[in-house]
Amino acid sequence: xxxxxxxxxxxxxxxxxxxxxxxxxxxxxxxxxxxxxxxxxxxxxxxxxxxxxxxxxxxxxxxxxxxxxxxxxxxxxxxxxxxxxxxxxxxxxxxxxxxxxxxxxxxxxxxxxxxxxxxxxxxxxxxxxxxxxxxxxxxxxxxxxxxxxxxxxxxxxxxxxxxxxxxxxxxxxxxxxxxxxxxxxxxxxxxxxxxxxxx
Numbered sequence: 001x002x003x004x005x006x007x008x009x010x011x012x013x014x015x016x017x018x019x020x021x022x023x024x025x026x027x028x029x030x031x032x033x034x035x036x037x038x039x040x041x042x043x044x045x046x047x048x049x050x051x052x053x054x055x056x057x058x059x060x061x062x063x064x065x066x067x068x069x070x071x072x073x074x075x076x077x078x079x080x081x082x083x084x085x086x087x088x089x090x091x092x093x094x095x096x097x098x099x100x101x102x103x104x105x106x107x108x109x110x111x112x113x114x115x116x117x118x119x120x121x122x123x124x125x126x127x128x129x130x131x132x133x134x135x136x137x138x139x140x141x142x143x144x145x146x147x148x149x150x151x152x153x154x155x156x157x158x159x160x161x162x163x164x165x166x167x168x169x170x171x172x173x174x175x176x177x178x179x180x181x182x183x184x185x186x187x188x189x190x191x192x193x194x195x196x197x198x199x
Contacts, residue, residue, distance in 0.1 A: 001058065004066040005097040007032075007181065008054075008084055010125040013074050021145040022158040024170075025101040025125075026072050028143060028177040033057055033070060035178060044070075052090060054083040061185055068185055069093075078124040081132025088133070098138040099184065100129060101177065105154065107144025110169040112176045112196045114189060115140045139189060143177055 009029030010022075017023055036044040036059050047056040053075045060067040069091060073083030088098065102125055107113060117137045120126040130136045148157035162170050176196050184192035 003069045006069045006093050007099045008071045010102040012077050019161045020159050024103045024143045028101045029070050031174050032178050052086050080125040081128035084129050085132040095133050095135050095138045101141045103145045104142035105147050109144055109146040110173045111144035113142045114193050
């Protein structure tokens with residue numbers, strides 16, 4: 001089956017990482033999948049990944065539209081590129097057909113931003129993908145997690161879970177991310193930016 005593109009949520013596999021800040025990419029893709037399962041106008045199904053280091057689903061958003069692949073690497077974050085390039089090769093996809101959903105320290109909690117190519121902001125998952133593909137020219141959906149306070153290292157911060165007082169902001173951000181992803185698929189990057197970026 002020919003797919004129009006690939007949406008990859010970034011995170012670390014395993015239950016102990018599931019609700020950590022570094023895993024908001026996984027969370028957004030999970031919410032998109034759950035919403036798709038509940039709809040009559042779309043269809044979604046798991047794809048046998050064989051030896052590919054990723055969990056995969058094929059999503060057809062609406063009748064007549066070409067399907068998209070959704071993926072969550074089963075590698076750890078700093079080896080995300082191994083999964084992405086393997087999936088791209090298996091399904092004949094190029095970096096121009098890739099959208100990566102990831103956590104972003106340089107955005108406050110709850111902020112959602114699309115970006116086309118550009119820098120990697122020190123993100124190990126993005127760095128691994130860029131190195132594996134040989135290009136930074138892929139689209140991103142950045143999900144704000146904010147920065148830790150003074151004296152708190154970033155490495156530890158991204159591996160913390162969201163405290164109760166931040167969970168409403170987290171859920172609102174994930175809802176907005178799903179809306180943006182749907183708009184991206186239906187109408188492209190510019191329309192998706194208009195959907196989620198503040199006016």
